[in-house]
Amino acid sequence: MTSVSDIRSSFVEYFAREGHEVVASGPLVPRNDPTLMFTNSGMVPFKNVFTGLEKRPYSTATSAQKCVRAGGKHNDLDNVGFTARHHTFFEMLGNFSFGDYFKERAIELAWGLITRDFGLPRDRLMVTVYEDDDEAHALWKKIAGFSDDRIVRLGAKSNFWQMADTGPCGPNSEIFYDHGESVPGGPPGSPDEDGDRFVEIWNLVFMQFEQLADGSRTRLPRPSIDTGMGLERVATVLQGVHSNYDIDLFKALIASAAQVTGTEPGGSGVTSRQVMADHLRAMSFLIAEGVLPSNEGRGYVLRRIMRRAMRHATLLGANEPVIHKMVPVLVREMGQAYPELSRGEAMITETVRLEEQRFLKTLGRGLQILAEESEGLNEGATLSGETAFKLYDTYGFPLDLTQDALRTRGIGVDQAGFDAAMARQKAEARKNWAGSGEARTDEVWFAVADQEGPTEFLGYETETAEGEV
């Protein structure tokens, strides 16, 4: 069997042989990029090279990049546990051309790798192109020998890429693998495309235009290439399984989730073990970069991921901290490729353990309240915003945790009501603020309070103060 590690190196080595510079993964927390919460694709560390702001001593590159899609524009948090192909943390393999080769060479290279080196049969593959991109259509015909029905033309929503409102942009072409009739789902562009049968494994972006502020587009003098292939998805294909969670790496993490909860890997609670395995990676990689759970910004995204995982551990019967016990397994599986995990093992373990300890104090009682308040609700109903806010404010339940908990029963949450309750509480706090009489102090205080959000719990901070990190 080809392991995830083997596939990662085969990809990078293939492009190295084809003259690409091998570049190590950049960080998850992008440097000097306030527009982005987390690195969400392989091109992020090369942004300034594409726009020409930064020069590098090479014109083509390849990398395996750490990515997180759990907030902001690309948010796959809600997909985890519900599809076989989305993670919060995943690795994106890519090759890049900075004004060097373009469309034809990019398609040739991609086709060569997946059919020759990876040995994928043509009749399991199909592609999409942007509806106006006749060039890409003709190239796929020529290079792959696809018949017209294997090249689907789609609109801008899925097949036109833009770096931002202005700047480099262009059509893209996505390569799909057909997992076969036993898996539900239809081909791209069909009404049931959202299943796991036809899975997008690789996206080739043809950066050929520049979007200007006045709405017009000009041709880039030296067009560029940016591609992204999901490592876990291609491993699923190469290992002959149909779910990312059945690849070697995830099998080990799921076995660990089973072990720490005293459940069986194949027994009931499959989704919860998958969520634990997925979220363990995201939390560990973020903590390894120094992100800590908190009530705002990146830290709050991390906290949401951690608490979601904890609720799922509780569903499997855990009533004490268990997720931190999975960290060594992750380090064993991925520490060689990502030494920051090995270096950070003790800090990651301790941070996870403390957050577990903290949240377990209120999680059980919160779940009880949630059960009581949602008892009479049927499918299609919504939980009141007041209740969701009480769970948030007093029991530390991020809104999406409450939503996740009710989703399998088809119950929603009144988000407008939740927002209103939050606004009311802030206004109330302002009104009750006696203040020192010095306007400046008040202003500073409320600026901080707005940013940090309400204090989450009543009382635990003092209890665990000595253990705070």
Ligand code: ATP
């Ligand atoms: P999808 O349509 O399946 O959500 P995408 O079009 O959003 O994928 P891209 O932005 O094109 O994905 O990213 C490039 C590649 O990265 C995809 O072709 C896929 O293989 C992989 N990928 C994207 N999102 C995820 C994810 N959440 N988990 C695992 N792999 C992913």
Ligand code: MG
């Ligand atoms: Mg997506």
Ligand code: MG
């Ligand atoms: Mg897509």
Ligand code: MG
């Ligand atoms: Mg895509």
